[in-house]
Amino acid sequence: MTAHSVQFRGSGRTHENQSSPPRNHYANPWQVLSEANDGRLLFLTGHGVRAVVVQYTLAGEEIMLHLPDFNEATHYVSNSHVVLEAIAPVDGYRWKVSASGDAAEIPDHDVLAATAAHLEQWPTGIASRYIVIKPTSLDVAPDEP
Amino acid sequence: MKAEVGDLVVVASRKLLGQVRVGEVIAVGDSSGGGPYRVRWSDDGRETLFFPGPDAHVEHPSDKHPDAQAETVSDKQ
Numbered sequence: 526m527t528a529h530s531v532q533f534r535g536s537g538r539t540h541e542n543q544s545s546p547p548r549n550h551y552a553n554p555w556q557v558l559s560e561a562n563d564g565r566l567l568f569l570t571g572h573g574v575r576a577v578v579v580q581y582t583l584a585g586e587e588i589m590l591h592l593p594d595f596n597e598a599t600h601y602v603s604n605s606h607v608v609l610e611a612i613a614p615v616d617g618y619r620w621k622v623s624a625s626g627d628a629a630e631i632p633d634h635d636v637l638a639a640t641a642a643h644l645e646q647w648p649t650g651i652a653s654r655y656i657v658i659k660p661t662s663l664d665v666a667p668d669e670p
Numbered sequence: 671m672k673a674e675v676g677d678l679v680v681v682a683s684r685k686l687l688g689q690v691r692v693g694e695v696i697a698v699g700d701s702s703g704g705g706p707y708r709v710r711w712s713d714d715g716r717e718t719l720f721f722p723g724p725d726a727h728v729e730h731p732s733d734k735h736p737d738a739q740a741e742t743v744s745d746k747q
Contacts, residue, residue: 549697551706551708551719554719554721623718625681625723625725626723660723661723661724661725662681662720662721662722662723662725662726663720663721663723664709664718664719664720664721665718665719666716666717666718666719
């Protein structure tokens, strides 16, 4: 995947400086996701939205997580809508991607060894689960304060 | 999904973050009106390049009954 620049209709203004990308330039969100390997996972609990930092890897256009049972996210995200936010540099600029979609638990034997190798490893005796997120909407923007 | 500059994008799944997210399309990626779109979001005023999925739809401000005429996204970007 490569970053791309899109010329938009209706974009009358231009803005360039050394810390911000040209106004019409955006990174490919999947490239940003592939450059980062951790992000902020937002999920809904009975006490509102919670966020935890998680490691992930991409498997095609799916986001794979390996969460321990002691992480509260493990017990909330399966079959729920979640958002993963990740930040990474692409083309010399920092980008923030938000990927939203439904999460589901998948059996260990359905996870390819090559995929599992890129995920967090938990010691024997610590129960864990593989979670897949299938993003439905993505957005990307320069990571600016 | 097709949108024009000035249309509203509504993302229902963003309820997770407290409310349905609404943004104004300020630029479209090609002449056919297909995505991605540059959107200015009403909740934080930020602009992002938005790749819509089935959880998003477009509302045209000129519609008298936007809810009834909302165009639902059926294809994933």
